[in-house]
Amino acid sequence: MSPVSLLLSLFAVDFLCCATPGPAFVGISQIAVRYGARSAVAATGGLLVAAWIYCAVVLSGLTILFQIVPWLYLVLKIAGGAYLVWIGIQFLRAGKAPETEEASRAETLPALASARKGMLIGLTNPKAMVYFGSIFTLFLKPGSPLWLDAAAVGIVTFDVVVWYCFVSLLFSRKPVRRAYQRMGHWIERAAGAVMVGFGLKLVLTRG
Secondary structure (H helix, E strand, O other): OOHHHHHHHHHHHHHHHOHHHHOHHHHHHHHHHHHHHHHHHHHHHHHHHHHHHHHHHOOOOOOOOOHHHHHHHHHHHHHHHHHHHHHHHHHHOOOOOOOHHHHHHHHOOOHHHHHHHHHHHOOOEEEEEEEHHHHHHHHOOOOOHHHHHHHHHHHHHHHHHHHHOOOOHHHHHHHHHHHHHHHHHHHHHHHHHHHHHHHHHHHOOOO
């Protein structure tokens, strides 16, 4: 496969994986409706940092370490699953959404806190673990040309920024926020159940 075909295939696969709903989508959309676009975009920055970390792990060959020391991967997997379960429980315990838009906007989440939350969600995302641990390594391996590595990281960066900034803007729009104010309690319960499910699946799934 030529480098151009390789990168085009990577772009298509990466964007589809990025756009498929998962913990990152739930997390960013919830931040957007509760705290607005700025906080959600900051959280997207955290997701991007997590994606860069995964890229660095793959391109440096550190994935081999998990094959040599399998218990290390198990520890990271359990810790990631526990974090997702913890986030889910926070959603489940959340109170009723604010009744007015002004009250909703009164809630704030600092940019640094948003970015940190986004990064942790990205690092513990089972989809990201599977994608970078298997699919991504089929396209790029240690020793590949530097320009190809840079192009691959650029594709991942583009996909994460474009998709999750779109999600941030969409879910921070007034109609969506108003709908959230009406049904926020049930939305957060559903989001919490999804997060807990992802976390338990990550902890209990073998491999």
